[in-house]
Amino acid sequence: MGKGRRVKFEKGSRTDKILKKQLRAFRKKFGRDPGPGDPVFFDPNAETPQPMPRATIDEAMRALAEQLPADIAYAYLKTDGLLPVQENLHLLSEEDLAEWNAAIDEYWRLHGEQEDGKPN
Template identity: 35%
Template sequence: MNRRAGDRRFVQQATDAQGRGTVMPGQGPQVADALRQQEELFRAKFGRQMGPGDPVFFDPDADEPVPLDEGTMLAEIRRAAERMPDPRMRAYLLAFAECGYMVTEANQHTFSAHQIEAFTGAVERHAR
């Protein structure tokens, strides 16, 4: 974990004084592609470039850029999982919706052993 701390190639996680967690994505190609897609959706919806204060995941039904409600986002993830032809990917998406986070090789260093165990357990349950 300490080897990857501060390394922008990997996901970073920080907690502020109030105990709120922030996750900063790594700079891998999948993350860059996903962010580009979100920027394109933002530009198409609001007719301008995304600014530093704008939410990356926004409510597509709102007239102004506001963050997507967590419940709505998790429901959409569950719907996407049900359409997923790959059963392993479906299990990962459902585990993400259940736990609120996804553990991957690139970000596992940011989670406790308990969090990793909870996520992998959820994946296994949903893979059955």
């Protein structure tokens, strides 16, 4: 599985709404509140709380990556789904941003030129 990241988010934010939706789905599926070891994003086909299968997560990540510029897609997949944007920069650690920047740099080292056609 992925590394797992701890992030802060604001009450009423998009993240807050997504997590509340997941909580409602968990309660509906399993008839109880999630415990400390239960996954937030669970396999809806499992009889007990199980993490979403990695293949399902990977498939969703690849589908999203296909819609991104090549360097961004590479870094997104390389960092296991990290996608820094203006709205979430304040939530990311220095380590996350360093990992992201290293992945972008690696993409350009491997591909030799920027998207505008200029050599690196």
